[in-house]
Amino acid sequence: MTSYHLDHLQHLETEAIHIMREVAGEFERPALLFSGGKDSICLLRLAEKAFRPSELPLPLLNVDTGHHFPELNEFRDRRAQQLGAKLIVRRVEDAIASGAALPAPGEVSRNRLQIPVLLAAIEEYRFDACIGGARRDEERARAKERFFSFRDSFGQWDPKNQRPEIWNLYNGRLNPGDNMRVFPLNNWTETDVWEYIRQEELEVPSIYFSHRRPCVRRGGQWLPVNAILPPRPAETVRDLVVRVRTIGDIISTGLVESPAATVDDIIAEIAAARVTERGSRADDRASEAAMEDRKKAGYF
């Protein structure tokens, strides 16, 4: 006899597919934010599951900060092509050149500058919904997210005044200029993501796996040696066997020393880990409410 029971991943999967189809059903001009990172790789597979055998009914959008790991961009372009998906890339460099984004004196990080670039792309294409791969377990401001997260015409998140979200009935109604951010992976944990990658045999960028790389010790973590912020004479530089756990910009992504060479290794490593995934992101550690502040300004 069949048991009519879904396991944990099947459960998360059907929830996410339902949400994606709600987006396709309720919005005129949706887009999917695809960075090439592990969460958005899962999103793409879920989009295939939601919409095949049709073409994906939404383009992929990526904001290129100019500080991406080169491995990530190569993977992003290749994956979009494999899927026959339309990929739109908007670059922070271009926004700086045109004056649309203004770096403060001495501001090297592209963390803040990517926000106006994203908002400009939403405006340019008149996207009314953007699907993103953020998860509630990443960070405590994100733990407050809805599946359908309303943003006003300035792209702002108002966490004190979110729409109630009851059962699986999502309210997607918008007035002109409003925008919805949609997070199908809200209920997924880091382990769930890797178990799904294993189950679906998804390719991920090589930097998630153990490799040898020159690293510089900075702010209590190992960062990849890079040309944007090269090592200063007083800094320690080492050749280490490392991997990334979460991918941000090359100047702020902490690397963990790890021999994990396969997805199985990564799953075992996370089970034994003593710090959270975002513990390796300098951009989150900037202050007590760094993520909340960025989200209020229009970040994911």
Add this chain to the structure above:
Amino acid sequence: MFTEEILAAPPVHVPVGILRFNTCGSVDDGKSTLIGRLLYDSKSLLEDQLEALERSADLTGGGAINLANLTDGLRAEREQGITIDVAYRYFATPRRKFIIADTPGHVQYTRNMVTGASHANLSIVLVDARLGVIEQSRRHTAIASLLRIPHLVVAINKMDLVGWSEARFHEIRGQFEAFLPRLDLQDVKFIPISALHGDNVVTPSVRAPWHPGPTLLGHLEGVHIGSDWNLNGFRLPVQWVNRPNHPTDARLHDFRGYSGQIAGGIVRPGQRVLVLPAGLVTTVKEIWTYDGSVPEAFCPQSITLVLADDLDAGRGSMIIGLDHHTGTGTDLQAKVCWMHSRPLERGKKYFLKHTTSTVQAVVTELTHRLNIETLEPEPAPAALAMNDLGEIRLRVAQPLYYDSYAVNRLTGSFILIEPGANATVAAGMLLPARAAVKPEMGDFII
């Protein structure tokens, strides 16, 4: 950092089953502290989270860590020491996975409590042992009952502040038991705890030898989780019509599938189904999924159904099995939880979203309002104010195909949306329909 030894360790035991629960009760009863305590004592916190907790203790708590800061993730929450919106946390013990919704107690944010509770299999209602049962304790218990959450735990908290008095525990338990018969709750458990000090949360308390157990976590790990889903009548609300319109591939050129998440029952190829609102009967030709055709699919799987005949169906249509028909009608009776500061009144118009269809609705009658003091219905109120629970009648512009909420959560629930502002103003639970659907024609023949 990570040794070879760890990587070579046998795969961790995968816990079976997920329990989704939420904490509720009045403001400051200790809900967030309790969640923090659960995570802390079950060793679910990692080093950077503990460090962050200690950092914020130095800034705001004069050195003592504040466990509520783990879920109070917004700056305004930490500054005011209250929870504003639901926070979701994920943790696992060797026996089970848990999804926690820490919901706010403040009456102003009841809508967020409803949000967190609507997915729960179990609700923990906290009561401050000094205050006993107060209005918010009753309101949240009534909401849990209305949402038909199968299990309730009444955690009588801050027992340290009443000297672990067994008499006080029984007094509060008595206050609860006095009104529980007026609600629809099957399984209620009472546990005396101190969230702040950890008694009976993860470890049994030495200060309450009169409590035979279990601890809260012990109960959460052991409670029976039944299926949330109705497997009796097949229902597929159509979300999206899948039409590749492929220019060259002949098979894909003609492909037309109805994509959706099964909201009830089981479906197999060859099965006869009724397509609504067209009212036509046809046969399931194929259950298409990305991973190949399947011989069977069930609630709540997401599938794409290919039918034997080309019919008029689209988003908002419902495909159902012939064995259990849905109810139908334009005159609906429902229980509602009102969530907006503009009151619900007779004659007001809203959008009603039910499964995948959104229709216009007008309120035709306010049948009753639940008095939270007595938990008795008061007939014919003039309005339902924010946070009121009641029963109403609505008329909708197109017939709805639905079940009662008691029979099927997915096809028996709706939300009301206020036109213009687009706010979600009510959660609705449908009462049984007076008529069932009937197919217009026996067989569909082209």
